[in-house]
Amino acid sequence: MMKINQHILDFAKVFIAINLCLVIYSFAFESMHWLLNTQVAFFSSLFITIASFLSYKRNIQSRISNLDMSKTSKTEDRDKIDEIDDPYDLYTEYEEIPEEELTPEKIKEIINDEKSKVRKDSFKNTLFSAGGFLSIYRVLGYGSLLFGFFALNNNGIFLPIAFMIGLGVVPLGVLASKLLFKKL
Structure with missing residues (x-):
């Protein structure tokens, strides 16, 4: 039997309590009609949130499994304490180039080199994160939200205030969970 994470249970308890009050x-x-509007919006919002969480979790896990630690840390220059304090080598100081060696051509070369790294990394990050925002679950969640909205509107029972309150239950529940449980 699969064990459910305690944080997820805490969030679920808060969502259920707020929705029950509603x-x-x-x-x-x-x-x-008020009840129907709030519940359609609540379940659509909850589905979108869960789908987003799962898709980004899967994305992070795949990036971690593909991480090449040999490129991220230089073990010959760093001791174990440095690896623990700064596992991704973010705070390494770079060797400064003396001012007399900095010619306009050298400065342009350095700037172009850094720009190419940023472009390459941003495109790479976009490709790796595409799975998070193009997840089929998120698309289905937003589809259910749109379908629910149009179904309510076409039948003449759409109440904007009730719908917005139903959408707000999930963000309010997350905020309440964080304040109540102060975990994570």
Whole structure:
């Protein structure tokens, strides 16, 4: 049997509690159309959030599995403490070039070299992260949101305030979870 992460259970408890309060409020003070609008928006928003989380989690795991540690750290120059404190060698100081050696051509060469690294890395990052924002689950989540909106609107029962409140349950639940549990 698969064990569920405690953080996920904490988030789920908060989402269920907030949504239950919304359902009770809808039954007590509003109409069934209000309830339908909030629930369509809530479940669409929840589906999008879960899909985003899963796709980015998969993306990060694949990038970690493809990470070549031989390129990220220079073990001959660094001791174990440096590797622990700075595993990706972000704080290594570079050797400065004396000012008399810096000619306009040398400066242009350095700038062009750095620009090419940035362009190459940004294109590479875009390709690697495409799986996160083009996930089939996210597309289905946004599709369900649009379908729910148009279904409510075409049947004449769309209530914008109720729909927006339903969409706000998930972000409010995440914020409440972080404040309540102070984990992660």
